């Protein structure tokens with residue numbers, strides 16, 4: 327797989343929630359190669375100096391149309407600049423980057439929360455078998471993702487901390503029951519670190535393999551700066567190049 331630096335035209339930008347946007351760009355060379363779990367490094371604005379880039383997971387890839395979509399939360403200077411980028415503008419994009427998901431599951435359960443659901447959208451549309459998803463959030467407003475996933479999966483299960491949608495509690499309020507009844511052979515998880523750690527523990531105790539997609543601050547995204555390392559078994563792991571997807575048993579220190 328060859329990583330590409332391209333000038334990508336912005337095709338669409340839209341709000342999915344008051345502070346969450348989806349940006350779609352024309353990038354045929356990246357779309358033709360991008361795998362679920364991989365990410366791109368996006369220049370956030372032509373006006374920014376020095377050049378700012380943000381790593382964003384591939385959320386939707388349309389190989390026929392040659393487009394890629396990424397979903398991001400508007401949270402700091404870089405993402406505010408990105409949110410202001412107009413349709414028709416071009417952005418420099420490097421990708422596809424990193425190591426994506428293993429897609430060999432026959433009975434997958436996908437578990438996600440927050441922006442971790444963005445790469446999972448690409449995953450569920452790429453798995454060639456029926457998929458169940460468990461989505462967790464603090465409130466009903468945070469699980470707007472259910473509508474994005476519903477048409478691509480068999481069952482959607484939801485938990486919210488306040489009980490305003492689905493089962494009350496975090497994802498582990500439902501996970502043991504789903505694992506006991508669902509005959510799953512692999513669990514994929516992406517979301518806040520405490521959620522991923524807790525899910526991985528339950529999945530490992532159930533004797534199933536678990537893939538986790540880690541999110542770390544990334545300065546270069548290319549394996550050069552060591553800003554993104556975490557502890558593996560007997561070695562440091564670079565999230566940007568060894569990951570961001572790992573088998574949970576590879577990760578010793580999150």
Ligand code: FES
Nearest residue numbers: 547549551552566
């Ligand atoms: Fe620089 Fe990973 S972000 S080594």
